[in-house]
Amino acid sequence: MSVQHVRTGGSGNEVAALDVVGVSHSYGPKRALNNVSFSIAPATFTVLLGLNGAGKTTLFSLISHLYDTRHGSIRIFGHDIRRASGEALRCVGIVFQARTLDLDLSVYQNLSYHASLHGIGGGEARQRIAALLETVDMQGREHDKARSLSGGQMRRIEIARALLHRPSLLLLDEATVGLDVQSRAGILATIRRLVEIEGIGVLWATHLIDEVDDGDHAVVLRQGNLVASGTVSDLIQASGADSIRDAFSKLNRAETAGIAEISP
């Protein structure tokens, strides 16, 4: 199978929330991503699945313009990340894999700092912070030092921070790693609610298969290659598996070297 450019979700008419076309990336001689192409529609929950080292974080670094996209192109709501990085980044909220809160500052100071990085200040920032703390169930904690929060609470604050500038696309890189089951479920539910109610597109990178629902869209990476893309139920059906867990195992065992899009 050789179809390269696939799209997950959406009606096909609107501008893609994220359009990744032929992206490759290497660290010196080591290839981390190899000609990866996919796109995701607005207001969809897309899971980026891959084992450790599959290239998920590299892909996130390219989408967020931390690294330069030298081969291929990435567009966010039609804005090329290289040519119009400012416009593109205004559409995106990002939760990185590593914790990025300033531990010496309070929750409010962390959020206020991020708001200013998007040109949002004063009363508007205060209102948004108050509203978002409620959204992530952290109201009343604005004066707590970030250092005093649990891992799950820090993640919630990071999600609130990523939403401060009202992005249309949210990128979360292994956002639940290291959290207990309850915290993971809570964060996942919050994100799914955002897709449903706010209409935010989400790219959720994970290697935890139990975070995937049958109705989700999925993009599967293996050793830097895109091995599958489509709805989860399509993936299961096309791979002849009983569940997404089996399908994921099969895809990671596949000996085929090229891109194998699972597309019913």
Add this chain to the structure above:
Amino acid sequence: MSTSAMPQKLASVTPVRSGAFGLRHYLVCLKGIVLRECLRFLHQRERFISSLVRPLVWLFIFAAGFRQVLGVSIIPPYKTYVLYEVYITPGLCGMILLFSGMQSSLSMVYDREMGNMRTLLVSPFPRWFLLVSKMLAGVAVSIAQVYAFLIVAWFWGVKAPPLGYLFVLPALFLSGMMLCALGMLLSSVIKQLENFAGIMNFVIFPGYFASPALYPLWRIQEASPLLYKICIVNPFTYAVELIRFAFYGQVDWVSLGVVAGCTLLFLAGAIIAYDPSRGLMTRKQDTGGNA
């Protein structure tokens, strides 16, 4: 490839705001970055105390001890003999700026290791603006430290002309910018915090001692022509002289030119280094075509 039908209310989701940021947005961003740096500084009391103690030790102990040994002749901008403590005060101001500039670059390496730097770099504002804002924040903190030192020195009897405290502000600002820009450039090439100590030893101490901070250049020239040549090519030399002359309401134009030029040079280097498409941050990136 099948596509799922989107709920009607979500289908209308379109890209968020468009259009460029206005001046107000830039000012909000700058204010946020400066405020964060100040808050971080206030939360690190040890950093403030050590930044104050270091030059005061030099002033109270070193200068008192060496006053008799290291006599200073009448050289511009001084119109009469001055105490050694008076002579080294501009150098100690420069020392605070030097250490503070390196400290702020150290914090950038720390931020990068801890991931905090990413939140700055994924801001939609132009990267040059973010880096300049970060520098301005570092300089604001540095200048506050210098004035805290000058207040203590004033009570110790080391006094500049009253207006000198005002005139010196632009010189401190420009020198601080140069040293912060140098620190920022260095931070871009340092991979880990552990490597930073070495850079500090190779930059701060040689930079400080090979300058007229502690002894006038003519004395250095007499003692070692080679060291004198090193002092002449050391940008910190000019930062110290710019500050020294500014205390007396004078402008040393050569120093001003060198400091301004070096500021632009280091800043341009730092901006290039932090640019994902051109800079040193990409050294680990793709080196070839498609596999």
